[in-house]
Amino acid sequence: MIYSFYIYDRHCQCIYHRQYNPHEDLNKANDSDISKLLFGVLYSLKNLSGKLGDNEAFNSLRSFSTTNFRIHYLETLSNFKFILISDNSIDNLQNILWELYSVHFRNNIVLNPLSPIDFNEEIIDNVKFVHQTDEYIKSLSVFN
Amino acid sequence: MIVYSVYILNKAGGLVYQNDINPGLNRLSANDYLVLAGTLHGVHAITSRFSHSMKIEQNEINMNNNSNILSTGKSLNPNTNRTGLQSIETDHFNLYIQQTLTGIKFIIITSPLKTTPMSRGQLNNELDLVNYLFRQIYILYGDYVSKDPFQASDMPIKNQLFDTKLRELVNQ
Numbered sequence: 054m055i056y057s058f059y060i061y062d063r064h065c066q067c068i069y070h071r072q073y074n075p076h077e078d079l080n081k082a083n084d085s086d087i088s089k090l091l092f093g094v095l096y097s098l099k100n101l102s103g104k105l106g107d108n109e110a111f112n113s114l115r116s117f118s119t120t121n122f123r124i125h126y127l128e129t130l131s132n133f134k135f136i137l138i139s140d141n142s143i144d145n146l147q148n149i150l151w152e153l154y155s156v157h158f159r160n161n162i163v164l165n166p167l168s169p170i171d172f173n174e175e176i177i178d179n180v181k182f183v184h185q186t187d188e189y190i191k192s193l194s195v196f197n
Numbered sequence: 198m199i200v201y202s203v204y205i206l207n208k209a210g211g212l213v214y215q216n217d218i219n220p221g222l223n224r225l226s227a228n229d230y231l232v233l234a235g236t237l238h239g240v241h242a243i244t245s246r247f248s249h250s251m252k253i254e255q256n257e258i259n260m261n262n263n264s265n266i267l268s269t270g271k272s273l274n275p276n277t278n279r280t281g282l283q284s285i286e287t288d289h290f291n292l293y294i295q296q297t298l299t300g301i302k303f304i305i306i307t308s309p310l311k312t313t314p315m316s317r318g319q320l321n322n323e324l325d326l327v328n329y330l331f332r333q334i335y336i337l338y339g340d341y342v343s344k345d346p347f348q349a350s351d352m353p354i355k356n357q358l359f360d361t362k363l364r365e366l367v368n369q
Contacts, residue, residue: 087246087247090243090246090247091247093243094240094243094244097236097239097240098240098285100236101233101236101237101285102285102287102289102290104223104225104229104233105222105223105225105233105289105290105306106222106223106287106288106289106290107221107222107223107289108223110288112287112288112289112290113287113288114285114286114287115286115287115288116285116286117244117282117283117284117285117286118282118283118284118285118286118320119244119245119247119248119280119281119282119283120248120278120279120280120283121248121280122247122248123320141283141320141321142317142318142321143315143317144312144313144316144317144318144319144320145312145313145314145315145316146314146315147314148314148315149314149315193315194315195315195317
């Protein structure tokens, strides 16, 4: 089951938050403590895995888990961080995160002349983006 | 699964034991290892706050555990890490955190498991293997560290017997 989906920009700002389970929410918790703590945890773990991994190639963090959920993480070259929270039986959502970035985010946000390059305190409320990502995530076999 | 390293943290988050059994990880300075231990300790505490705020039912797990204890008279798994950080998956290694009732954390770093996209339960199977290993390590800890009369609690562990037994266990 997929619980929620977050996007952070390179200024540590949560620019998109979409909750799917147990109830649906859109951009309600961008400024909440939890979203800030989530960013901090990912930042620390990313540093840790970069340091501890073999020196030859950069070691990137894929996911981490607790007993109740698993958090999947993808960072793009432009420092946007894509995060999906699922239950912990789902092992790998890297390709889903990549698809969300390279298709939906690219087409609706990056290539959109009306969307800002730097989200200063702004959030993504592009209806088409919300609609398309919703449809894509809900069509996944692991969604429920 | 190859076990790269085993670390032990005391209840305050200090690194008291470090054994890099197989090569595969970057070598850090002594100070960096302390920072790493502190980071994991802090992150572990923070992630348990997520669980509470996400309102995922914890009661069922607790009830199952309680009924287990009542019927058998003992806790089946010495791992009390219920809500905190449990595992980290990266390209080069997987890291697992297990906690005992007294707050000591055992950190086991292994080679990464190649998961296929959208697969289910592979990582949880791996976690079961690591859980088994943790139980064996905890037995060794009990035998060679806790029962060592010269070992002060929460102080760095320097025990050759523990080192060799741990190495034997992990490499078998």
